[in-house]
Amino acid sequence: MAHIPDGVVSFPVLAVGAAVTVAGCAYALKRLPPERIPQAAILSAVFFVASLVHFPVGPSSVHLILNGLTGVILGWAAFPAILIALLLQAVLFGFGGVVVLGVNVMNMAVPAVICGLLFDVLYRRTGDSPRLAALAAGFCGGLGVLLTTLAVALSLGVSGREFLPAAKLIVLTHVPVMVVEAVFTAAAIGLVLRVKPGFIARPGLSPAWERVE
Amino acid sequence: MIRRFAFVIAVIALALGTGSPPALAHKMKIFASATGATILGYAYFNADSRAVQTKVSVRGADGSTVFTGVTDDKGQFAVQATRRMDHHISVIGDDGHMATFTVTAAELPDSLPPAGGAAPAPAAAVPAAAAATVVGSDDLRNFIDQSVSRQLRPLREQIDAYQEKIWLHDVIGGIGYIVGVAGLAFGFANRRRRPQVTEPS
CATH class of the missing domain: 1.20.5 (Single alpha-helices involved in coiled-coils or other helix-helix interfaces)
Incomplete structure (x- = not known):
């Protein structure tokens, strides 16, 4: 359950979510060079559509999130990409809600950025091996989902729900999602690194492929 | 440039392809309707996934709590209405899913006392077998109400599903x-x- 609906979390959580979202988006947009806007839009569209791929697990129903992949490719730019995708999911699909949008963006975009930064570190260490890089990307893809589920459980916990049962339930039901996303992210990044290495290049990061190009 | 454009198209096509069954939504929903004085409903995520063992609470329009419990293994719940008033149903999952649904007073039989009226006698559930021995006009009316609502239920479910469908x-x-x-x-x-x-x- 990645999208918290309106009316579940308490006001302080809403306020923190909105503040983190505004700050994250402002910082990301400041850093985002215009020539990477189309790329952010593509990942936003992928994120937007990924939520429709879902399957029943136990008493609940889960869907792909793909925030790990978004973060690995976009880094900080995942913030505005996820904001727009979540806004459209709330308005068009009824997933989550408009009031709670800030909390949902925080719960998905912060893990995305963490995964992106972690992938940068891992990628520098993998040298020139696309296979190791894909493995690192897969790890980040799974980690993104795990962090998001923990963030959702924490949001519910701070809002007065019991934290442990919620966390257990959400994390357990999302284990299949983690596996699927890890494989998907590894495959996608592996393909991108072989076909178009510049696609995941970020300013401030000058790994092997940029020097080669 | 053309190669880059082709790549963009390929990614979008892939995104559309993976989301090809767009009828599937991810959101908890409730459907409920009254059959006689009994409100029957179920909580679900989509056509083939019901929300089982999920907390249900039903609140009357006068603020009283009519029913609290959990859905069964098919996601269903049944509530006996004792007054003719709007019933607000909410289902809350442990993982933060939530949905609400209202069964309006108009759906419930006239024979029930209105909200805030005299304390009602325990509502006698009318079993289907009783329909065989229709005598009074009240019984006849109840019988007609029940069979009409039973006939309408699938239609209402379908309308509900259409509204919630992601196109x-x-x-x-x-x-x-x-x-x-x-x-x-x-x-x-x-x-x-x-x-x-x-x-x-």
Whole structure:
């Protein structure tokens, strides 16, 4: 359950979510060079559509999130990409809600950025091996989902729900999602690194492929 | 440039392809309707996934709590209405899913006392077998009410499902919005940089 609906979390959580979202988006947009806007839009569209791929697990129903992949490719730019995708999911699909949008963006975009930064570190260490890089990307893809589920459980916990049962339930039901996303992210990044290495290049990061190009 | 464009198209096609069953939504929903004085309903995520063992509470229009419990293994619940008033049903999952649904007073039989009326006698559930021995006009009316609501129920379920369905045009419209926002952002970003671009290069 990645999208918290309106009316579940308490006001302080809403306020923190909105503040983190505004700050994250402002910082990301400041850093985002215009020539990477189309790329952010593509990942936003992928994120937007990924939520429709879902399957029943136990008493609940889960869907792909793909925030790990978004973060690995976009880094900080995942913030505005996820904001727009979540806004459209709330308005068009009824997933989550408009009031709670800030909390949902925080719960998905912060893990995305963490995964992106972690992938940068891992990628520098993998040298020139696309296979190791894909493995690192897969790890980040799974980690993104795990962090998001923990963030959702924490949001519910701070809002007065019991934290442990919620966390257990959400994390357990999302284990299949983690596996699927890890494989998907590894495959996608592996393909991108072989076909178009510049696609995941970020300013401030000058790994092997940029020097080669 | 053409190769880059082809790559973009391929990614979008892939995104659309993986989301090809757009009828599947991820959101908890409730459907309920009254059959006689009994409100029957179920909580579900989509056509083939019900919300089982999930907390249900039903609140009357007068603020009283009519029913609390959990859904059964088919996601269903049944509530006996004792007054003719709006019943607000809410289902809350441990993982934060939540949905609400209202069964209006108009759906419940006239024989029930209105909200705030005299304390009602325990409502006698009318079993289907009783329909065989229709005698009074009240019994006849109840019988007609029940059979009409039973006939209408699948139709209402279908309408509900249609309303909640995610259509392909929703998905395509959303992607169109994203492309549009990106275009705007790109345009503004370029306008901001234009003074630098006009310098001799």
